[in-house]
Amino acid sequence: MLDIDMIYDYPLYRPPSEAYSLIIQITLGCSHNKCTFCKMYKDKKFTIKPIEQIKKEIDFFRRRVGYIEKIFLADGDALIIPTPKLLEILDYINEKFPENKRISLYASPKSILLKTPEELKKIREKGVKLVYIGMESGDNEVLKDINKGVTAEEITEASLKAKEAGFQISVTVIAGICGEKDSTSHALNTAKVINKIIPDYFSILCLVVHDGTEIDRKIKLGEFREASGEDILKEIRMIVENINIPKGEKVIFRSNHASNYLGLKGDFPEDKEKFLSEINFAIKNDYIRERNERYLKY
Numbered sequence: 050m051l052d053i054d055m056i057y058d059y060p061l062y063r064p065p066s067e068a069y070s071l072i073i074q075i076t077l078g079c080s081h082n083k084c085t086f087c088k089m090y091k092d093k094k095f096t097i098k099p100i101e102q103i104k105k106e107i108d109f110f111r112r113r114v115g116y117i118e119k120i121f122l123a124d125g126d127a128l129i130i131p132t133p134k135l136l137e138i139l140d141y142i143n144e145k146f147p148e149n150k151r152i153s154l155y156a157s158p159k160s161i162l163l164k165t166p167e168e169l170k171k172i173r174e175k176g177v178k179l180v181y182i183g184m185e186s187g188d189n190e191v192l193k194d195i196n197k198g199v200t201a202e203e204i205t206e207a208s209l210k211a212k213e214a215g216f217q218i219s220v221t222v223i224a225g226i227c228g229e230k231d232s233t234s235h236a237l238n239t240a241k242v243i244n245k246i247i248p249d250y251f252s253i254l255c256l257v258v259h260d261g262t263e264i265d266r267k268i269k270l271g272e273f274r275e276a277s278g279e280d281i282l283k284e285i286r287m288i289v290e291n292i293n294i295p296k297g298e299k300v301i302f303r304s305n306h307a308s309n310y311l312g313l314k315g316d317f318p319e320d321k322e323k324f325l326s327e328i329n330f331a332i333k334n335d336y337i338r339e340r341n342e343r344y345l346k347y
């Protein structure tokens with residue numbers, strides 16, 4: 050007899066906006082698992098669960114969940130699943146949860162690029178409406194430094210390809226990822242990529258150093274020093290200043306995660322000046338939020 054702790058292989062992550070979603074864990078871990086700042090799936094070997102097991106788990110949830118509108122497919126890169134198998138999973142989810150209105154998942158730029166436009170369209174048609182993409186930076190030096198495994202050009206191509214197939218895309222960037230080093234190229238090139246891809250959702254998080262990561266090791270060796278809250282806000286200001294979204298387009302922007310030194314919330318292009326004046330006010334008045342480490346460590 051299955052129980053919830055047998056189904057979920059912890060730790061289990063989902064984006065903040067999926068707090069009320071049913072999480073179906075169809076893969077374990079991350080197919081890349083090499084980013085220098087990331088600890089999320091370090092202890093998990095990347096695995097695609099067998100289809101029969103996934104179906105049993107979907108049945109388990111159906112028996113217990115009365116009504117659910119949003120479903121999130123975990124873990125770190127569910128789109129990497131070969132398309133026929135992913136379509137079979139989506140068919141089964143739609144059969145068992147016909148009331149669902151949105152299925153979403155994390156997708157690495159590589160897994161998007163591996164699919165043909167036709168495959169992506171089929172996946173979209175089966176109810177996957179939103180894909181979360183960890184971009185981290187639009188600067189190739191930074192991407193190389195953090196071992197992201199993709200270039201800014203690949204991130205751009207993958208994001209546009211996902212949009213072209215009809216997905217909404219939610220893109221995340223990390224401020225403070227350069228540490229005390231000059232982050233001008235990171236800020237400018239990140240804004241450049243955002244201007245090209247015009248994501249539906251865009252978030253800036255701030256670097257959180259987790260024990261046991263490569264960045265943590267570098268800090269201990271004196272090879273990396275974290276940027277101050279003020280420098281990180283200046284970096285975010287530079288990203289925001291250089292984001293130019295044409296009128297008629299809309300990018301929903303959030304920078305209000307527990308890792309942020311200042312909460313920002315609104316849309317580009319209409320709230321750009323508001324974001325800048327809030328950042329300037331915070332810097333001028335030293336209104337820089339202290340982060341509560343309790344909410345940041347996992």
Ligand code: SF4
Binds near residue numbers: 080084089090
């Ligand atoms: S940041 Fe994303 S791609 Fe990089 S190791 Fe972590 S889960 Fe994998």
